[in-house]
Amino acid sequence: MLMRRSGLLLASICLFASIPAVAQTSALGKELTPYGAELKGNEAGTIPPWTGGLTPDQMPALQDKLExxxxxxxxxxxxxxANLAQYRDQLSPGQRALLERYPDSYxxxxxxxxxTAAAPQWVYDNIARNHGSARLVNxxxxxxxxxxxxxxxxxxNAQGEV
Known part of the structure; x- marks a missing residue:
């Protein structure tokens, strides 16, 4: 009886641990882009929402190069x-240093x-399939x-674990 209860407890813990991954997978393409980024833009409006990116028909080819x-x-x-103080909080230390060191030329x-990120549907399908099945080894x-x-x-986390 104790083994059965332990098995049920272990199964319920494993099921509970998988709920966030299932919820996040269902968010792909709805709250998240197919790549996993936030679909919506930022509140300031400086980053627009993702609307599907640029597709090949929006990018006419020009001599084997995309324009x-x-x-x-x-x-x-x-x-x-001259306006560094206004944007100081939005700049990296390196950008600030370059603006201060080279005020006349930088x-x-x-x-x-x-x-603009876009890919064929089969790539999005593969990404959704990878989520929850791909794993790190070695x-x-x-x-x-x-x-x-x-x-x-x-x-x-930084190791890509889901």
Missing amino acids: NPFEKEKPLFTINA ALPVYPSHR EGNGIEQAVGGVPFPVPL
């Missing part, structure tokens, strides 16, 4: 030594953000049970 779909965009503004033009130096696509779209 820049944003070639005609102009910077929204430029961060330089500047950061800021362009609109775009979320002390984190290899991956098993993954097919073409992101192996860990919703990792719980």
Whole structure:
């Protein structure tokens, strides 16, 4: 009887531990992009929501190269030594140091953000399949049970474990 209860307890713990992974898998393509990123943009509006990215029909080929779909965009503004204080909290220490060290020659033009990542549906299907089945092996130096696509779209830690 004790073995049966222990087995039931172990099974219920394993089932409970898998609930977040199932919930996160169902979020792919709804709350998360098929790659596992947040679907919505940020509150400030500086990062737009993902709307499917750029598809090949939106990117006409030009002599075997893709043209820049944003070639005609102009910077929204430029961060330089004169307005550094206004943007200080949004810059890395290295960017701040360069602006301070080279006030006359270094500047950061800021362009609109775009979320252009897109892939064929079969890649998205593979990513969803990988979530929950892909696993790290060989002390984190290899991956098993993954097919073409992101192996860990919703990792719980830096090792990609789900």
